[in-house]
Amino acid sequence: MNARTSFDRPAPLCYHEGEVNRCPQCGNKGWHVGRVTAECSHCSHPLPLAQSVISGAPAEQGEG
Ligand SMILES: [Zn+2]
Numbered sequence: 608m609n610a611r612t613s614f615d616r617p618a619p620l621c622y623h624e625g626e627v628n629r630c631p632q633c634g635n636k637g638w639h640v641g642r643v644t645a646e647c648s649h650c651s652h653p654l655p656l657a658q659s660v661i662s663g664a665p666a667e668q669g670e671g
Contacts, residue, residue, distance in 0.1 A: 621655050621656065622644075623657045624640070624658060628645070628654070630654075633647065633649050633652070635648060635649035642656075643656055
């Protein structure tokens, strides 16, 4: 029962598109998804989008 127990249930610190994301503040599951962050529709708590964290750079290769 040390800090290692946290590995059992990783907190959703990022917004994962296509998955159920619960607000760490109020537990709401509705979000206003923006370009780099998602805001809780209930308490406006912001979460970074997982995909933007992973890629690290905007994938805007001029297509059009
Ligand atoms: Zn919330």
